[in-house]
Amino acid sequence: MDLLDLIDAVQSVADGLLFGSTYALLGIGFTLIFGVMHKINLSYAAASIGAAYGSLLLLSGFTAPAIVVFMAAALCGGVIGALVYFIGFKFIPVANPLATLMSTVGLLLLIDEIIVHTTQGVPLAYPALYSDVVVRLGPFMLRGDLMFVFVLGCACMVLFLLLLYRTRLGIATRAVSQQPVASQLCGISILQVNVLTFVVTGILGGIAGAMSGAAIGMLSPLLAQPLTVKGLIVTVIGGLGSIPGAIIAGLIVGGLESLFQFLRGVTERDLYIMMLLFAFLVFRPGGIFAKAPGRD
Amino acid sequence: MDFYLGLAQVIGVHTLLGLSAYCVLLTSQVSLAQAAFFAVGAYVAAILTVIFKWHLFAALGVSAVVSGLTACAVGFPALRVKGLMLVVATLAFGEAVRLFFFNFTYQIQAGELKIGPHGAEGFRQIRYFPEHGWSTFDVLVFIWLMVAIVMACLWWLDQSRAGAVMRAVGEDEVAAHSAGINVTAAKVSAMTIGGVIAGIGGGIFAHYTTHIEHAQFGVILATFAIAYPILGGLSNVFGTLLAVIFIQGFLIEGLRFLGDWRNLLFGALIVLAMNLRPRGFLDAGGIASLKRMLFAGKESSGA
Numbered sequence A: 001m002d003l004l005d006l007i008d009a010v011q012s013v014a015d016g017l018l019f020g021s022t023y024a025l026l027g028i029g030f031t032l033i034f035g036v037m038h039k040i041n042l043s044y045a046a047a048s049i050g051a052a053y054g055s056l057l058l059l060s061g062f063t064a065p066a067i068v069v070f071m072a073a074a075l076c077g078g079v080i081g082a083l084v085y086f087i088g089f090k091f092i093p094v095a096n097p098l099a100t101l102m103s104t105v106g107l108l109l110l111i112d113e114i115i116v117h118t119t120q121g122v123p124l125a126y127p128a129l130y131s132d133v134v135v136r137l138g139p140f141m142l143r144g145d146l147m148f149v150f151v152l153g154c155a156c157m158v159l160f161l162l163l164l165y166r167t168r169l170g171i172a173t174r175a176v177s178q179q180p181v182a183s184q185l186c187g188i189s190i191l192q193v194n195v196l197t198f199v200v201t202g203i204l205g206g207i208a209g210a211m212s213g214a215a216i217g218m219l220s221p222l223l224a225q226p227l228t229v230k231g232l233i234v235t236v237i238g239g240l241g242s243i244p245g246a247i248i249a250g251l252i253v254g255g256l257e258s259l260f261q262f263l264r265g266v267t268e269r270d271l272y273i274m275m276l277l278f279a280f281l282v283f284r285p286g287g288i289f290a291k292a293p294g295r296d
Numbered sequence B: 001m002d003f004y005l006g007l008a009q010v011i012g013v014h015t016l017l018g019l020s021a022y023c024v025l026l027t028s029q030v031s032l033a034q035a036a037f038f039a040v041g042a043y044v045a046a047i048l049t050v051i052f053k054w055h056l057f058a059a060l061g062v063s064a065v066v067s068g069l070t071a072c073a074v075g076f077p078a079l080r081v082k083g084l085m086l087v088v089a090t091l092a093f094g095e096a097v098r099l100f101f102f103n104f105t106y107q108i109q110a111g112e113l114k115i116g117p118h119g120a121e122g123f124r125q126i127r128y129f130p131e132h133g134w135s136t137f138d139v140l141v142f143i144w145l146m147v148a149i150v151m152a153c154l155w156w157l158d159q160s161r162a163g164a165v166m167r168a169v170g171e172d173e174v175a176a177h178s179a180g181i182n183v184t185a186a187k188v189s190a191m192t193i194g195g196v197i198a199g200i201g202g203g204i205f206a207h208y209t210t211h212i213e214h215a216q217f218g219v220i221l222a223t224f225a226i227a228y229p230i231l232g233g234l235s236n237v238f239g240t241l242l243a244v245i246f247i248q249g250f251l252i253e254g255l256r257f258l259g260d261w262r263n264l265l266f267g268a269l270i271v272l273a274m275n276l277r278p279r280g281f282l283d284a285g286g287i288a289s290l291k292r293m294l295f296a297g298k299e300s301s302g303a
Helices: A003-037 A044-058 A066-088 A097-119 A144-166 A168-178 A180-185 A190-216 A221-237 A243-264 A269-283 B002-026 B034-050 B056-078 B083-102 B136-159 B161-171 B173-178 B183-209 B219-232 B237-254 B261-276 B284-294 B296-302
Strands: A134-137 A140-143 B108-110 B113-115
Touching: A003 A044, A003 A140, A003 A144, A003 A168, A003 A190, A003 A221, A003 A243, A044 A066, A044 A097, A044 A190, A044 A221, A066 A097, A066 A190, A066 B261, A097 A221, A097 B219, A097 B261, A134 A144, A140 A144, A144 A168, A144 A190, A144 A243, A168 A180, A168 A190, A180 A190, A190 A221, A221 A243, A221 A269, A221 B083, A221 B219, A243 A269, A269 B056, A269 B083, B002 B034, B002 B136, B002 B161, B002 B183, B002 B219, B002 B237, B034 B056, B034 B083, B034 B183, B034 B219, B056 B083, B056 B183, B083 B219, B136 B161, B136 B183, B136 B237, B161 B173, B161 B183, B173 B183, B219 B237, B219 B261, B237 B261
Parallel strands: none
Antiparallel strands: A134 A140, B108 B113
């Protein structure tokens, strides 16, 4: 490999890292819902794409600046998150994880079909901020839209961590995730915490959907399935329930995906990501930041 | 009439797929890799009959063995993790297998055309049934014979000690372990049996569709595979059959007149079904009341 190839490889890793912030946000969403409810929400990535579509629908009447579209996506994400909780989680017995798994699969199909139904399955252009800006660093270029996505993703993560570790809601959420019964005895309303968790993760998901839409340049219902797979992989590589793990794993997966695409082409790209996941499962099943054994 | 025969074939093959997931779900593991075992079975059986000109039964046997071995090999590393981690691990394995077939080309020249799997274009010309003069009806009978055999075996397994062990592991792993049950052996054998059944199903699937490609074995097929037993209820093999008839027969074919709305209804009905009957259509209580209804006369005469 000569120098020119090396520059291209580094360039693709940089692009991938910037895009990886989307995966990191999705990974946080999956991990938080799992942490609080001990249930899998397979419809999460579809709901995120749905929220991005919702923002386009909400602002279809007038030409809004891209930042407003992003905020609308966050709003839609929150609403869809609450809906997902009430439709797919609220009325199903806690002790039956299989039923919840299935209902979120149903929701995944439902959300996907609603998107296809309202847009006739045509991919829609999604606005990006700073898409004409290119920052040059020596031989490398950083695309402005990807950089914006990255910065926005990091800002969301910081805000989210502050929410989780500095507010009453955050304390309640963490309490419920550790000891649901004890926190209920302390006067925390589990229903309220669950709904708010879904709203917060929905907002994160809406932003993640908008970010991937902006980074790719368009939205398509076909995005839901790969994003679900990637989000779950990020969750597992990062260590289930670990938020810093999800962030780092998201960036790693994004960077490696782009590198493999450069080295081996687009058809084999995901194969290597799956192998990475297997390597983690075999050699480090607890993820990057594995919890010490002995805790529930 | 051919339409209904075709539908019955689809239901039969999907029942095999559902039963393979049922077997794994008995030990309360959620495996999204069943579509991958199905794909392995389909490709192996089709390559054997098309390229090596084997007899169908021999090819199905080999595909069942190969899928079972794959499942066994996946079982050991995958069973180190539980719950969500297992779902993701098997999901990733399924996708990896699909991507492998996406990049897999193995063709030989036969006459003027090339036969064999060809990467993204898939595997065409699997013409065993027409070449050997099987009518649609023969194929249908063959498929349902296989379904009946597999269901009978699973029913027997369920009643036997092995089934009790599997259910014990599914209900409470720690308790089962402390009762002296080898949990890993139970889980891996459930996975292997599931792989064997999926391999047979895949082999049949490849031959009646005559064309397979990687996109058919994606996440959607894998979620369908676990949807059948979960919707049908895990207390009985017939629940799976019922759910397959409900989904393939009623939701997919029966509601075709609704056009676009059908797909919307599809997801919504799954959510509704899970909200109303979280333990599946045929749960233990349902079977008990069904028995009461059927045998009510006998009991009252005996009393």
